[in-house]
Amino acid sequence: xxxxxxxxxxxxxxxxxxxxxxxxxxxxxxxxxxxxxxxxxxxxxxxxxxxxxxxxxxxxxxxxxxxxxxxxxxxxxxxxxxxxxxxxxxxxxxxxxxxxxxxxxxxxxxxxxxxxxxxxxxxxxxxxxxxxxxxxxxxxxxxxxxxxxxxxxxxxxxxxxxxxxxxxxxxxxxxxxxxxxxxxxxxxxxxxxxxxxxxxxxxxxxxxxxxxxxxxxxxxxxxxxxxxxxxxxxxxxxxxxxxxxxxxxxxxxxxxxxxxxxxxxxxxxxxxxxxxxxxxxxxxxxxxxxxxxxxxxxxxxxxxxxxxxxxxxxxxxxxxxxxxxxxxxxxxxxxxxxxxxxxxxxxxxxxxxxxxxxxxxxxxxxxxxxxxxxxxxxxxxxxxxxxxxxxxxxxxxxxxxxxxxxxxxxxxxxxxxxxxxxxxxxxxxxxxxxxxxxxxxxxxxxxxxxxxxxxxxxxxxxxxxxxxxxxxxxxxxxxxxxxxxxxxxxxxxxxxxxxxxxxxxxxxxxxxxxxxxxxxxxxxxxxxxxxxxxxxxxxxxxxxxxxxxxxxxxxxxxxxxxxxxxxxxxxxxxxxxxxxxxxxxxxxxxxxxxxxxxxxxxxxxxxxxxxxxxxxxxxxxxxxxxxxxxxxxxxxxxxxxxxxxxxxxxxxxxxxxxxxxxxxxxxxxxxxxxxxxxxxxxxxxxxx
Numbered sequence: 001x002x003x004x005x006x007x008x009x010x011x012x013x014x015x016x017x018x019x020x021x022x023x024x025x026x027x028x029x030x031x032x033x034x035x036x037x038x039x040x041x042x043x044x045x046x047x048x049x050x051x052x053x054x055x056x057x058x059x060x061x062x063x064x065x066x067x068x069x070x071x072x073x074x075x076x077x078x079x080x081x082x083x084x085x086x087x088x089x090x091x092x093x094x095x096x097x098x099x100x101x102x103x104x105x106x107x108x109x110x111x112x113x114x115x116x117x118x119x120x121x122x123x124x125x126x127x128x129x130x131x132x133x134x135x136x137x138x139x140x141x142x143x144x145x146x147x148x149x150x151x152x153x154x155x156x157x158x159x160x161x162x163x164x165x166x167x168x169x170x171x172x173x174x175x176x177x178x179x180x181x182x183x184x185x186x187x188x189x190x191x192x193x194x195x196x197x198x199x200x201x202x203x204x205x206x207x208x209x210x211x212x213x214x215x216x217x218x219x220x221x222x223x224x225x226x227x228x229x230x231x232x233x234x235x236x237x238x239x240x241x242x243x244x245x246x247x248x249x250x251x252x253x254x255x256x257x258x259x260x261x262x263x264x265x266x267x268x269x270x271x272x273x274x275x276x277x278x279x280x281x282x283x284x285x286x287x288x289x290x291x292x293x294x295x296x297x298x299x300x301x302x303x304x305x306x307x308x309x310x311x312x313x314x315x316x317x318x319x320x321x322x323x324x325x326x327x328x329x330x331x332x333x334x335x336x337x338x339x340x341x342x343x344x345x346x347x348x349x350x351x352x353x354x355x356x357x358x359x360x361x362x363x364x365x366x367x368x369x370x371x372x373x374x375x376x377x378x379x380x381x382x383x384x385x386x387x388x389x390x391x392x393x394x395x396x397x398x399x400x401x402x403x404x405x406x407x408x409x410x411x412x413x414x415x416x417x418x419x420x421x422x423x424x425x426x427x428x429x430x431x432x433x434x435x436x437x438x439x440x441x442x443x444x445x446x447x448x449x450x451x452x453x454x455x456x457x458x459x460x461x462x463x464x465x466x467x468x469x470x471x472x473x474x475x476x477x478x479x480x481x482x483x484x485x486x487x488x489x490x491x492x493x494x495x496x497x498x499x500x501x502x503x504x505x506x507x508x509x510x511x512x513x514x515x516x517x518x519x520x521x522x523x524x525x526x527x528x529x530x531x532x533x534x535x536x537x538x539x540x541x542x543x544x545x546x547x548x549x550x551x552x553x554x555x556x557x558x559x560x561x562x563x564x565x566x567x568x569x570x571x572x573x574x575x576x577x578x579x580x581x582x583x584x585x586x587x588x589x590x591x592x593x594x595x596x597x598x599x600x601x602x603x604x605x606x607x608x609x610x611x612x613x614x615x616x617x618x619x620x621x622x623x624x625x626x627x628x629x630x631x632x633x634x635x636x637x638x639x640x641x642x643x644x645x646x647x648x649x650x651x652x653x654x655x656x657x658x659x660x661x662x663x664x665x666x667x668x669x670x671x672x673x674x675x676x677x678x679x680x681x682x683x684x685x686x687x688x
Contacts, residue, residue, distance in 0.1 A: 089129025092167025211370025229282025360608015434577030468517025
């Protein structure tokens with residue numbers, strides 16, 4: 001059943017009463033259309049003239065001064081066009097100490113016109129507006145509640161023809177004051193929602209970045225970025241670039257401590273430090289003609305969250321003439337107004353949606369816009385600015401917020417079993433389910449299966465039947481038969497038989513077993529093996545292990561043991577799962593909902609993909625508890641071990657005689673647990 005409601009509100013002021021339509025609706029996710037409401041016409045011209053003072057009119061934009069009660073504060077409302085509740089103005093309210101009133105008014109006009117470009121670029125249903133409070137007193141002395149009440153009175157006079165939200169030096173507390181003072185009208189600031197408008201803006205920046213890279217066939221792994229400005233938006237962008245595997249992410253901020261972001265390289269001067277991709281997320285007008293002319297060679301791209309990043313049209317042209325692709329902020333910094341379009345159009349959906357869905361939608365829209373710009377410019381950076389109008393839709397038609405439910409449905413995938421984690425456990429599960437003809441979706445947060453951060457990554461792992469527990473030896477026999485099937489289906493050679501030596505002291509049982517325990521199992525199961533009774537015998541058999549001579553060692557050798565290509569094995573397992581297994585990489589699960597009543601699992605990825613399944617298998621290794629936390633399930637008592645590895649350079653003549661081995665020693669120090677893997681040179685593809 002499709003639920004549809006149109007809210008009709010009555011707005012009362014001291015001098016008039018008007019009825020108007022508020023196109024916010026409540027609907028289910030399956031609601032894809034809204035009936036056109038009837039609209040009651042009204043005219044607020046007289047009320048505007050009586051309440052406001054018109055202080056500037058430039059092109060289509062007008063700036064009105066609204067009365068406020070606090071000395072040292074002036075409040076300006078800029079509208080790019082006429083006040084029109086059918087296409088209301090939308091822009092945040094900012095507090096700033098301008099040089100003078102003229103500068104504040106100029107900025108209000110610039111920002112309102114910029115907001116129109118953003119709204120038009122995506123047909124949000126709004127025009128451009130901006131509320132600017134010019135203050136010549138300290139921010140600490142601002143009577144914020146009083147100022148928001150004064151702004152609410154002004155918005156009330158405008159009767160739904162202007163909506164506002166947060167901007168510079170305003171915050172959630174201010175929006176709380178404003179929401180109360182307007183009786184929950186005229187404020188689009190993500191109230192009562194998990195959506196963070198700063199993250200939404202970062203999503204549009206990331207979409208533009210990815211669109212430029214994709215359409216120019218540029219790998220993010222070979223790209224160096226400079227993020228200029230590390231506030232809420234810039235820091236989010238920097239972290240996401242690191243997550244996606246950027247070659248290098250340089251960060252710069254006037255507050256040096258904020259540039260210290262994990263995985264990033266802080267720099268002191270963004271304008272003189274070379275990079276491939278400049279991401280402005282700070283003050284406006286920072287890219288001057290001098291900066292554009294003297295920026296280090298090699299820059300290819302520029303897009304970010306900054307409104308008006310170029311100080312002049314000439315500065316922008318200098319970058320274009322240098323071959324720098326630039327996506328305008330009307331696309332790259334539009335995340336918040338895209339979220340506003342949903343909040344305005346369908347407040348119920350906005351307040352209950354999983355935030356990552358919103359961010360994924362925003363990213364996909366800006367990514368497509370950026371890609372279209374490159375295509376229309378015929379991959380000519382100098383033409384990018386000339387074709388911007390070609391990607392602007394007509395103002396006629398449904399607002400873009402209406403497409404959000406459709407996008408959610410298009411990006412929802414269903415399966416029998418969701419597998420979280422693309423290491424050995426997750427890939428083995430996918431293979432086993434595929435063999436049983438069970439559909440699965442395997443999600444991995446890294447950019448490949450068995451990514452470098454996981455324990456399943458690497459050239460090789462030992463396989464053996466030499467265990468202290470006979471149960472594991474029997475499991476290995478079965479596993480070897482299964483690996484033959486995987487090799488046959490995938491066409492990959494994964495196993496290499498080269499024997500394995502357990503040797504060393506009588507340590508007793510360890511997490512890896514023991515020499516004498518392995519000997520006992522081999523004898524019990526009648527498995528072929530060779531036993532060495534002393535260190536001298538081991539040194540005689542393996543000259544490379546001459547250090548064993550005279551040591552109280554024993555050893556056991558299994559000729560049928562060997563090593564398996566670990567990372568390749570994970571990919572082969574998933575491949576062997578066939579059409580029954582679908583793999584998603586770069587897919588971090590941020591929400592996991594388990595509904596026992598409907599027996600359904602719903603997961604959401606960071607990119608906004610929804611996965612619906614009947615079962616979920618968590619194979620996330622050390623990240624298991626973070627997944628359980630998103631599902632509101634009890635945490636497990638996990639102990640995570642960090643394993644260190646190294647390659648030792650030895651002479652080839654010696655390397656060829658080093659066996660695959662496991663060396664047991666009693667701890668030589670507090671830092672040495674006495675357990676060592678030894679792989680021969682043939683067991684790695686990393687060393688020539």
